[in-house]
Amino acid sequence: MCKILLTILALVFLIPSCREEAVFHQSPSERTQTHLENFHRTLTSAPHGWKLTYFPRIDSLLFRNTTLRLGWTDIEPNKYGYGGYTMLVKFKPDNKLELKVDLDTPTEAQPLVGEYSLSLGSSLQLSFTTYLPIHDLVTSELYGVSDFVYRYTDYRGNMILTTGGxxxxxxxxxxxxxxxxxKSWQQAAILAQNNRKFFEAMAxxxxxxxxxxxxxFHSDVSLRHPHGDTTREQERNRRRYHIFVADIDKYSHVFKGYNAIGSGYVGTETGLSFRPGFxxxxxxxxxxxxRQGNKFVAELVSVYDPQLMKFRLVSKHLFPxxxxxxxxxxxxxxxxx
Known part of the structure; x- marks a missing residue:
C-alpha cells in the first residue's frame, strides 16, 4: 500500500513538470524572437499594404456635453482640439517601407521610401526610423511620435496601437x-485628401x-467672420478640428448662450472619420x-462584436x-x- 501511495504522489508531482516543459520548450530569447518574427510576418503579409489612421491626441472631454451652456469666448479657435492623418504603408521584408500620406501638400502618386524597425521590450514596438512626414507630427503641440506600441488585433484583422505616457x-x-x-493603395490617400478638403471648403x-x-442636436450658428476674416477657418483646417454650435437663446434679446459639439477629423477614402466623434x-x-454627393452622412446600425462580447453602434457604410x-x-x- 505504501508503494502504491508513493507512486501516485510521484505521478502527481511529475505531471505539472511535464506541462511546464511543454509550455516553456523555448528559451526567453527564443520566445522573444518568435514574437518579433510573427509580428514582422503579419506586417509584410498584407499584399496591398495598410491604412494607418493616426490621431496624435484626442481630448475625450472637450466639447462633449451638448447641454452645457457656453459663451462665445468658450468656442474660440484657441480652445479647439486636434484631428488626425491618413497614411498608407507597405512594409517590406527587408525593413524598407513605402508611404503615402494626406498632408496639406498635394498627395503624390509616387510613394515615399523609408525604413522601419521592430523591437520587443515590455511590449512589441513598431518604429519609423528614417525621416518621413510622420515625423513632422512630433511636436510639443501635437504630441506625435514615430514609435508605436502594439496592443491587440481585433476580429476584423485591424491592429490597434498606442503610445506611452x-x-x-x-x-x-x-x-x-x-x-x-x-486600387485602395493607388487611390485611398488621394480620396481621403479630396474628402477632407471638400469638407474644409464648405461655406x-x-x-x-x-x-x-x-x-x-441641430447646429445653426455660422463660424464665418461677417467681414471676411478667415482666421477661424485657417485655424480649424490647420488643427483638423471642427465645432458645431447651436444658439439656444436665438429669440432672446437679453441672454446669449450656445450649445456645441466638437471633434477632430481625418479624411477617408469614403468620407470623414471623427475622433472622439459626436x-x-x-x-x-x-x-x-x-460622403453622399455634397453632404456627409452617418447612419448607425447595431452589430455584435465577438471580441468584446457585446453589441456596438457603428456606421452602416462600414457594416452594411x-x-x-x-x-x-x-x-x-x-x-x-
Whole structure:
C-alpha cells in the first residue's frame, strides 16, 4: 500500500513538470524572437499594404456635453482640439517601407521610401526610423511620435496601437487596417485628401443628429467672420478640428448662450472619420461619415462584436449588414445667414 501511495504522489508531482516543459520548450530569447518574427510576418503579409489612421491626441472631454451652456469666448479657435492623418504603408521584408500620406501638400502618386524597425521590450514596438512626414507630427503641440506600441488585433484583422505616457482624457488613436485591394493603395490617400478638403471648403457646414423624426442636436450658428476674416477657418483646417454650435437663446434679446459639439477629423477614402466623434449620450456616438454627393452622412446600425462580447453602434457604410437603429447624423453645407 505504501508503494502504491508513493507512486501516485510521484505521478502527481511529475505531471505539472511535464506541462511546464511543454509550455516553456523555448528559451526567453527564443520566445522573444518568435514574437518579433510573427509580428514582422503579419506586417509584410498584407499584399496591398495598410491604412494607418493616426490621431496624435484626442481630448475625450472637450466639447462633449451638448447641454452645457457656453459663451462665445468658450468656442474660440484657441480652445479647439486636434484631428488626425491618413497614411498608407507597405512594409517590406527587408525593413524598407513605402508611404503615402494626406498632408496639406498635394498627395503624390509616387510613394515615399523609408525604413522601419521592430523591437520587443515590455511590449512589441513598431518604429519609423528614417525621416518621413510622420515625423513632422512630433511636436510639443501635437504630441506625435514615430514609435508605436502594439496592443491587440481585433476580429476584423485591424491592429490597434498606442503610445506611452498618454493621459486617460487625451489619448492617441492609432489603427492599422489592411487594404482590401491594389486600387485602395493607388487611390485611398488621394480620396481621403479630396474628402477632407471638400469638407474644409464648405461655406457654412451644419450638423443634424436625429432618430427618425426626432432631432437631438441641430447646429445653426455660422463660424464665418461677417467681414471676411478667415482666421477661424485657417485655424480649424490647420488643427483638423471642427465645432458645431447651436444658439439656444436665438429669440432672446437679453441672454446669449450656445450649445456645441466638437471633434477632430481625418479624411477617408469614403468620407470623414471623427475622433472622439459626436455624442448626444454615453451609448450613441457618430464617428464615421460617408460622403453622399455634397453632404456627409452617418447612419448607425447595431452589430455584435465577438471580441468584446457585446453589441456596438457603428456606421452602416462600414457594416452594411448591421441591424438598423434609425440614428442618423448629417453634415450639410447651408447658405450663409
Amino acid at each position: 498618454a493621459e486617460s482624457s487625451n489619448r492617441p488613436y492609432i489603427l492599422l487596417s489592411p487594404l482590401p485591394d491594389e 457654412n457646414p451644419q450638423i443634424l443628429i436625429r432618430r427618425g423624426g426626432r432631432a437631438f 455624442s448626444y449620450d454615453d451609448k450613441t456616438t457618430f464617428c464615421d461619415f460617408e 449588414d448591421g441591424e438598423p437603429t434609425n440614428y442618423t447624423a448629417e453634415i450639410i453645407d447651408t447658405p450663409l445667414p
